[in-house]
Amino acid sequence: MIASILEVWAVEHHVEMLFIEPGKPTQNAFIESFNSRVRDELLNPNRFRTIFDVKDASEIWRQSYNAEHPHGSLGNRTPEEFLALYENTQSPQKSLAA
Secondary structure (H helix, E strand, O other), rough: HHHHHHHHHHHHOOOOOOOOOOHHHHHHHHHHHHHHHHHHHHHHOOOOOOHHHHHHHHHHHHHHHHHHEEHHHHHOHHHHHHHHHHHHHOOOOOOOOO
């Protein structure tokens, strides 16, 4: 039921849907890894009574994930540290020959 609603939304917004092959999670390893981290760090260790509890805990986890958790793919920096480095780096000047 949700898939049909998502398909209608995608068509209305000119979004091309891309799907991995069934049984091939390695085709989308990034999101599989992220889903595993969310499950291990947020969902499994907590019991939520309401959707509002989930929302609050998710926001706290998101902030911690981005501000306190170093990521190997970012040179062991947090996403916030990596973003600050990127924002403070000047773009190379365009070549006059270009």
